[in-house]
Amino acid sequence: MKILVIQQKMIGDVLTSSILFEALRHKYPQAQLDYLINEHTFPVVDQNPFIDNFVFFTKKEEQSKQELLKFALSIRKQNYDVIIDVYSKFSSNLISFLSSAAIKISKYKWYTSFIYTNTFNDAKIKNTNAGLAVENRLQLLEPILNYKPQVFKPKIYLTAEELKNSKRFLQQNNIDLSKPLFMISVLGSSLKKTYPFFYMARLIDEIVTTTKGQILFNYIPNQEQDAKAIYNACKPETQQQIKFDVFGKSLREFIAITKHCTALIGNEGGAVNMAKAIDVPTFTVFSPWITKAAWNMFEDGKIHVSIHLNDVKPEIYNNRSKKYLKANYKRLYETFTPDLILEKLNLFLKEN
Incomplete structure (x- = not known):
């Protein structure tokens, strides 16, 4: 199984969304787990043992719709089985739309829901001290875990x-x-x-x-x-x-x-x-x-x-x-x- 998680933009978001990989690795130890992020955010997930490959979204794709389309088509060629779009903005919507993945998961927005096989509304009241940023991300895994995932804490892995x-x-x-x-x-x-x-x-x-x-x-x-x-x-x-x-x-x-x-x-x-x-x-x-x-x-x-x-x-x-x-x-x-x-x-x- 090949799974791509998309989380562009801010460092805090990229770090927080990295919890999905630990949960996925527990369920699918042999899966290929890839992370699509902006290249400047890489330091907070460098050395993460649960992530196999990083796909970098660069300024070139940010500044040109033509380059974004080429990038999205290159993702399509990777034949991912599952796309988890945490970011859920135009660029990631397009990448998800053009992907050949059988399962596409994101947060619910009425104008993009047709792209995805599973969508979720963000909760407004937290149930744990993990906070809504964590809880709302973890619910995106439910369609492929088939159970409510345990709470994982974001971790940064520093070397000795x-x-x-x-x-x-x-x-x-x-x-x-x-x-x-x-x-x-x-x-x-x-x-x-x-x-x-x-x-x-x-x-x-x-x-x-x-x-x-x-x-x-x-x-x-x-x-x-x-x-x-x-x-x-x-x-x-x-x-x-x-x-x-x-x-x-x-x-x-x-x-x-x-x-x-x-x-x-x-x-x-x-x-x-x-x-x-x-x-x-x-x-x-x-x-x-x-x-x-x-x-x-x-x-x-x-x-x-x-x-x-x-x-x-x-x-x-x-x-x-x-x-x-x-x-x-x-x-x-x-x-x-x-x-x-x-x-x-x-x-x-x-x-x-």
């Missing part, structure tokens, strides 16, 4: 060499691994998913005051100016504990460095999901317009903790649409002041 090199890198940069070390996800993937800079600085001040810990910032090169603005907003004594220029040069290096941290704290996004996948404690601040139930995966109130404006000011959310919340994210973030977060953050720091 990567862990050794990252430890040496930290020590060479005067990081004392016998003391608390916190990775701060200072910026989200966009401003709409980024806790206000001054507020974030106050949280970092509290972490240093409470723990006397060392601080690393998670940011990519084009975010350096914004990361520096948050650094500048911190107290001078906090700045002394921030190792601003100590960061991984690649996604795998970031993950390996994070493995040595006491916890990852900050904005909801791919970094949080990666930390969970390597069993590092997390404290997550959700954007006011993001649905917490979908992405607070495996939250237990101690090792993995999150906070949302809806947790502390639920009256704001009465009969408000997601469209309204997203459009008014700035005003909502302004009401999500650090004092609403610090009690829960300090409890997390005490526990971890």
